[in-house]
Amino acid sequence: MKITIRFYGIAYDKTGNREWRQELDEKTTIKLLLEKIVTKYPALGELVYGRDKKMLDYLAISVNNRDILGLNGFNTVLHDGDMVFIMPPIGGG
Numbered sequence: 001m002k003i004t005i006r007f008y009g010i011a012y013d014k015t016g017n018r019e020w021r022q023e024l025d026e027k028t029t030i031k032l033l034l035e036k037i038v039t040k041y042p043a044l045g046e047l048v049y050g051r052d053k054k055m056l057d058y059l060a061i062s063v064n065n066r067d068i069l070g071l072n073g074f075n076t077v078l079h080d081g082d083m084v085f086i087m088p089p090i091g092g093g
Contacts, residue, residue: 001026001080005037008087011059015041024078030061031074033084060089 005020012018015037022036038045047059061068062085068076078084 001028001078003033003078003080003082003084005033005084005086008085010047010088011044011086014043014047017041028078029074030063030068030076030078030084033078034074037086058089060087061085 002021002023005022007015007017007019020037020040022033024033024036034048038048063071063076063078063082065083065085068074
């Protein structure tokens with residue numbers, strides 16, 4: 001299956017890439033996708049994993065405009081044609 005990943009804000013700064021298309025195995029999860037992304041773009045690793053190498057929820061990640069927190073979190077399964085957005089969290093005051 002093929003998906004598209006779009007990077008915004010600091011995720012773009014760390015990858016130097018706005019968009020990356022990737023061929024993945026069926027039933028790939030967000031967690032496995034992030035591992036692939038960090039392998040390709042190691043500088044993004046500090047935002048994905050903390051110093052203790054545990055996955056963080058610092059980045060806002062959505063699949064087809066739906067936040068993964070409202071889906072199945074890092075265990076969200078991706079499907080052919082999905083669009084994944086990776087960006088800094090949005091906050092206000």
